[in-house]
Amino acid sequence: MSKARASGRTVGGTRSLSLQAPAVTLLFLWMAVPLAMTLWFSFQRFNLLMPDMTGFAGLENYEYLFTDPALWSAMGTTLVLVGSVLAITVIGGTLLAILFQQEFFGRGVARVLAISPFFVMPTVSALVWKNMMMHPANGVLAWVAELFGLPAVDWFSSLPLTSIIIIVAWQWLPFALLILLTALQSLDDDQVEAARMDGAGPLAVFFYITLPHLKRAISVVIMIEMIFLLTVFAEIFVTTSGGPGLATTNLAYFIYISALLDFDVGMASAGGVVAIILANIVAIFLVRMVAKNLEN
Template identity: 90%
Template sequence: MNKTRVYGRTVGGLRSLSLQAPAVTLLLLWMLVPLGMTLWFSFQRYNLLMPGMSGFAGLENYEYLLTDPALWSAMGNTLLLVGWVLIITVVGGTLLAVLFQQEFLGRGVARVLAISPFFVMPTVSALVWKNMMMHPANGVLAWLANLFGLPAVDWFSSLPLTSIIIIVAWQWLPFALLILLTAIQSLDDDQVEAARMDGAGPIAVFFFITLPHLKRAISVVIMIEMIFLLTIFAEIFVTTSGGPGLATTNLAYLIYIQALLDFDVGTASAGGVIAIILANIVAIFLVRLVAKNLES
C-alpha cells in the first residue's frame, strides 16, 4: 500500500513537472538570454559608428563609466527623483486616504477623480504638464502666478529636476492612495471609537492607531514604486531630454544616450549591468523590509 502511494506521488510529481517545464523554460530563456547578451556586450568594444573597432574590451567599459562624472550625476538624480517621489506619494497618499475615508458629499466622484491620473500614460501626462500646466507663457501655473502679481516660472529651465519630480509624483500619488485607502478601510471602527471615548483626539488617533495599521501597506507601496521609479524614462524624454546639461539625466536615460544617441552598445550594456546591480540591491533591501513588517 505504501509503495502504491509513493509510486502515485512520484508519477503525479513527474506529471506536474512536465506540465510546468515549458513555462519555466520559456521564463528562464526570457530572462537569461537578454541578461547574458547584456553581460557579453558589456565586455566588448562594440560601437556602431566604428565597426572596425571591435573585440574583447575587458573592464574598459566599466572603467570608462565609473570614471565618467555623468554616471555619478545620473545616479544622484536617480536617487533624488526616487526619494522625493516616494516622500510625496507616501505622505500625500496617507493624508488623502484618511480624508477620503471620511463621509462627505460627492466622496465617490472625488475618489474616482483622485485615482484617475494613474491610468494616464506617462507620455501623455508629461505632455499635458509641459504644454498646459508648466508652460512659462500659456500654462495654468503661469496664469496663476500672473493672477497674484508674481513672475511666471520657466519650470524646465530653472527647476528641471523639480518639474520631473512633480510630474512623476502626480502620476504615482493615485497608486499610493488606492493601496492605502484599501488598507485603511480594514481598520476596526470599534478600536477607533474606543480610543475616542478614552479622550484621544484626531491627531492621536492618526499617529497611534491609523498609522501603525498602515505600516504594511506603506511598505508595499514603497517597494512597488521604487522598482518602477528606478526606470523612469518617458517623462524625461518628452520634457527635458535629460537637460539642461545633465540636470535631469537619470541612470535609465544615460543608458539610452549611450546606446541610441552615441551608438556605444558596449558602454550602454555596462551601464545596464550597473543598473541591474543597483536594482537588485534595492530589491533585496525592500523585500527584507516588507518581510519584517509582515512578520511583526
C-alpha cells in the same frame, strides 16, 4: 497500497512538472538571454560608429564608466528623484487616504477622479504637463501666477528636476492612495472610538493607531514604487531630454544616451549591468523590510 500511492504521487508530480516546464523554460530564457547578452557586450568594444574597433575589452568599459562624471551625476539625480517622489506619494497618499475615508457628499466620484491619473500613460502625462500645465506662456500655472501678479515660471528651464518630480509624483500618488485607502478600510472602528472615548485627539489617533496600522501597506507602496521609479524614462524624454545639461539625466536616461545617441553599446551595457546590480540591491533590501513588517 502505499506503493500505489507513492506511484500516483510520482506520476502526478512528473505530469505537473511536464506541464510547468514550457512556461518555466520560456520565462528563464526571457530573463537569462538579455542578461547574458548585456554582460557579454559590457566586456566588448562595440561602437556602432566605429565598426572596425571590435574585440574583447576586459574592464575598459567599466573603468571608463566609473570615471565618467556623468554617471555619478545620473546616479545622484536618480536618488533625488526616487526619494522625493516616494516622500510626496507616501505622505500625500496617507493624508488623502484618511480624507477619503471620511463620509462626505460625492465621495465615490472624488475617489475615482483621485485614482484616475495612475491610468494615464507616462508619455501622455508628460505631454499634458509640458504643454497645458507648465508652459510658460499658455500653461495653467502661468495663468494662475498672472492672476496673483507674479511672473510666469519656465519650469523646464529654471526648475527642471522639480518639474520631473511633480509629474512623476502626480502619476504615482493615486497608486499610493489606492493601496493605503484599501488598508485603512480594514482598521477596526471600535478601536478608534475607544481611543476617542479615552480622550485621544485626532493627532494621537493618527500617530498611535492609524499610522501603525498602515505600516505594512506603506512598506508595500515603497517597495513597488521604488522598483519602478528607478527606471523613469518617458517623462524625461518627452519634457527635458535629460537637460539642461545633465540636470534631469537619471540612470535610465544615461544608458539611453550611451546606447542610442552615442552608439556605444559596450558602454551602455556596462551601465545596464550597474543598473541591474543597483535594482537588485534595492529589491533585496525592500523585500526583507516588507517581510519583517509582515512577521511583526
